[in-house]
Amino acid sequence: MKYEISVSPDKMSAMITLRDDGVRYQVTESEIMEALRRSGVKYGIIYKNLRKLIESPAFDVPMLIARGRPPVDGQDGRVEITVKRRKNSRESKRGRVDLKEFASRERIIVKKGDIIGKLIKPTKGIPGANVFGEKLNPKPGKPAKIRIGDGIKIEKDGTLVATKSGQLVLEGESIYISDTLIIKGDVDYSVGNIEFPGSVEINGDVKPGFVVRATGTIKVKGIVEAATVISYESNVELTGVKGREKGMIKAGKDVIAKFLESTHVEAGRDVEVDGPITNSVVKAKNKVLSSGKKGVIVGGMILAGKEIEAEDIGSEIGVKTVIEIGVDPSLREEEKILSAQIQLDEENLQKLLNILGDLKKLRDANGGELPEDKREVFSKVTQTIIHLKNSIDTNTKRLMEIRKKIEISKKGTQIIVKRILYPGTEITMFQRTISIDRMLRSVVLVYDEKREQIVVRSYKV
Numbered sequence: 001m002k003y004e005i006s007v008s009p010d011k012m013s014a015m016i017t018l019r020d021d022g023v024r025y026q027v028t029e030s031e032i033m034e035a036l037r038r039s040g041v042k043y044g045i046i047y048k049n050l051r052k053l054i055e056s057p058a059f060d061v062p063m064l065i066a067r068g069r070p071p072v073d074g075q076d077g078r079v080e081i082t083v084k085r086r087k088n089s090r091e092s093k094r095g096r097v098d099l100k101e102f103a104s105r106e107r108i109i110v111k112k113g114d115i116i117g118k119l120i121k122p123t124k125g126i127p128g129a130n131v132f133g134e135k136l137n138p139k140p141g142k143p144a145k146i147r148i149g150d151g152i153k154i155e156k157d158g159t160l161v162a163t164k165s166g167q168l169v170l171e172g173e174s175i176y177i178s179d180t181l182i183i184k185g186d187v188d189y190s191v192g193n194i195e196f197p198g199s200v201e202i203n204g205d206v207k208p209g210f211v212v213r214a215t216g217t218i219k220v221k222g223i224v225e226a227a228t229v230i231s232y233e234s235n236v237e238l239t240g241v242k243g244r245e246k247g248m249i250k251a252g253k254d255v256i257a258k259f260l261e262s263t264h265v266e267a268g269r270d271v272e273v274d275g276p277i278t279n280s281v282v283k284a285k286n287k288v289l290s291s292g293k294k295g296v297i298v299g300g301m302i303l304a305g306k307e308i309e310a311e312d313i314g315s316e317i318g319v320k321t322v323i324e325i326g327v328d329p330s331l332r333e334e335e336k337i338l339s340a341q342i343q344l345d346e347e348n349l350q351k352l353l354n355i356l357g358d359l360k361k362l363r364d365a366n367g368g369e370l371p372e373d374k375r376e377v378f379s380k381v382t383q384t385i386i387h388l389k390n391s392i393d394t395n396t397k398r399l400m401e402i403r404k405k406i407e408i409s410k411k412g413t414q415i416i417v418k419r420i421l422y423p424g425t426e427i428t429m430f431q432r433t434i435s436i437d438r439m440l441r442s443v444v445l446v447y448d449e450k451r452e453q454i455v456v457r458s459y460k461v
Contacts, residue, residue, distance in 0.1 A: 001025060003035035005065070011130035012068035014041045018059045027057045032065070041066050043133040066131040074125035074141030079160070079175060081117040083110055083168065108168040110177060111197065116168060119144060119158040149176025165197035165215075179216065186222065187212060199234070208246070224249065224263075241265075243280070255284075259294075277302070277310075285330065297321060303332075308415045314422025314436065324428040326413045326447060331402050338399045342392055349388045356381050406430070415445040416459060429454050 002019040016032065032050055036042065044067045053063055110116060125138025148154060151164045152175065162168075166179040179198035183191055186204035194200060199216035206212055208226040218231045220238035226246040229236055236251040243263025249255055250266045259275040260282065270287040277290050279299035290297050290310040297310045301322040314321045359378050363370045370378055415427065421440040426433060429447045434454050442459040 001027070003032060005035055005039035005041060006062070007039065007041065007131060011132055011134070012070065013064060014039070014066040014131045015062040016053065016065040017062045018053070018057055020059045027054050029054060036065065041131045043129050043131050044068050068130040068136075069128045071128035071136045071138035072126035073139040074123040076141040077122040077144030078120050079117055079144055079146050080120060081108075081168075081170070083108060083114060083116045107181075109166070109196065110162045110168050111165045112162055114162045116152060116160040116162055116175075119146075119148075119154055119160060121158065145173050147174045149174050151177025151179070167196070167198075181214075187227070208244070240275070241280075271304075283330075297323070305331075306413050310417060311419045312422065313415075313417050314420075314425040316422060318422065318424035321422075321425045322428070323415060323425060325415055326406075326430045331405060335399065335402050335406070338395050338402070342395050342399065345388050345392050345395070349385060349392070352381050352385050352388070356385065411449075413447060417443050417445075418459060427454060 001023060002021050004017040004019055006015045006017070008014070014036070016035070018027070029050060032053065036045065046065055046067060049063055049065055053065075122141030122143055124140050127138060128136035130136060148160070151162060151166060153161050153163050155161060160175075162177055164177055164179060166177040167181050169176055169178050181194065181196045181198065181200045183194070183200070183202045183204070185191070187194060187202055187206040187210045193211045194213065195211075196214045196216075198214060200212060200214045200218045202212070202218075202220045202222065205222035206220055206224045206227040206229060211228045211230075212218060212220075213228075213230045213232070215233050216231065217234040218229055218236045218238075220229065220236075222239060224238055224241045224243075224247070226242070226244040228247045228249075229238070230248070230250045231252055233252040235254045235256060236249055237256045238249075240257055240259040240261070241249055241263040242261050245262050248264045248266070249257075249260075252268045254269050255265050255267045255271045257273050257275075260273055260277045260280045262279045263281075265271055265280060265282045267284040269285055270289065271282055271284045272287075272289045272291075273295070274292045275290070275294045277288075277297045277300070280302075281300055282288055282302045284304045286305050287307045287309070288297075288302050288304045289295075289308075293311070295311040296315075297308075297313045298315045299319045299321055301324070302308055303324045305326070308323060308325050313323065356378070359370065359374060359381070362374065363378075413429065415429075417440070419442065421436055421443055423436050423438055425436040427436065427445060429445070432447070432452065432454055440456065444457045444459045446455050446457065447453075448455045
């Protein structure tokens with residue numbers, strides 16, 4: 001009996017075949033192992049098949065006796081993104097899902113310091129061996145084909161950390177954080193409401209009912225239609241607004257537009273419109289400007305701290321137009337709130353002082369002692385009186401500061417009407433109000449501190 005060993009061309013497998021040479025004897029493990037040794041096969045021996053051959057020998061039937069182990073190539077490097085997209089859409093008070101929030105969940109918005117993911121290094125792989133025991137080297141993995149861009153730093157352990165707030169962008173083989181969110185079309189159900197820690201550029205319109213909020217500048221190339229657009233720290237620049245008396249435009253600095261129609265606008269600095277302002281409520285800390293051939297202010301209410309300028313104010317048909325200047329609208333609002341709060345606190349203080357007086361009389365009548373239930377009332381009343389006095393003192397001090405600022409602001413304030421100031425316009429400057437009853441051409445309205453009245457002068461270019 002002969003043992004014939006054959007090895008595959010790639011040296012990854014070996015077969016054993018029993019041949020009848022006329023001499024019959026029992027197949028043993030030692031004989032098979034000796035045959036393998038003589039042929040050089042020493043790795044990956046399949047002992048299960050070896051035992052099968054011993055138990056049930058068959059002639060001229062090849063059997064797999066050894067198998068090599070191929071190498072495991074290394075894994076390529078990669079980036080694992082761990083930061084999650086927004087999961088929860090906002091719900092209405094009735095528990096209904098707001099569809100305007102759906103699309104916004106697809107944007108990955110990160111804040112400075114957020115862990116974005118991890119850069120995984122390539123692995124070397126696992127070596128293999130053929131049936132002769134020769135080592136087979138694996139192909140090492142390749143470094144990640146990724147470019148770490150702006151706004152991301154790599155820690156020593158490969159952790160990716162945001163160095164600024166913005167939108168995480170995965171673009172081809174690049175990953176970076178953009179502090180400008182660009183919307184190629186309209187803000188509608190396909191885009192959803194926007195809340196972004198940077199600047200926003202919208203190439204289309206903002207459709208009715210949608211909301212855009214950002215810390216940086218917001219630019220809208222189209223029309224804002226009965227929607228809300230708020231820049232907390234910078235400017236809002238847009239073509240125009242058709243508010244339908246809904247929504248709001250608000251900027252930490254300036255609002256810049258070509259027209260404003262039936263809307264509400266607030267600016268921490270100026271409102272500059274290269275066209276008409278119609279039937280709108282506009283509030284600016286410094287200046288409201290309506291310029292150009294169509295630079296008219298018609299209807300609504302315009303409030304500014306230092307200056308209002310327009311080609312025309314009012315209209316030939318006498319549409320009521322309210323103009324107020326000389327006080328930062330936010331200061332005027334705070335003055336009203338503080339005055340009301342002080343008055344309320346003083347009324348409550350007087351009531352509590354009366355209660356305290358009655359309790360003191362009761363205590364004196366009882367030899368300097370109060371019933372147990374009255375002691376707690378006495379303590380609470382005393383504490384509340386102290387709190388109210390502190391509140392009145394603090395609010396009065398703040399109110400005096402505001403009124404001082406208002407007095408200072410009287411200098412240099414003016415309303416400029418380059419063409420026509422129409423009847424039906426109501427002008428208020430430092431709580432003095434006049435109603436325009438006849439057409440005035442090219443005028444400047446200022447406040448005369450000595451006479452404490454509004455003075456109309458001629459406007460000269």
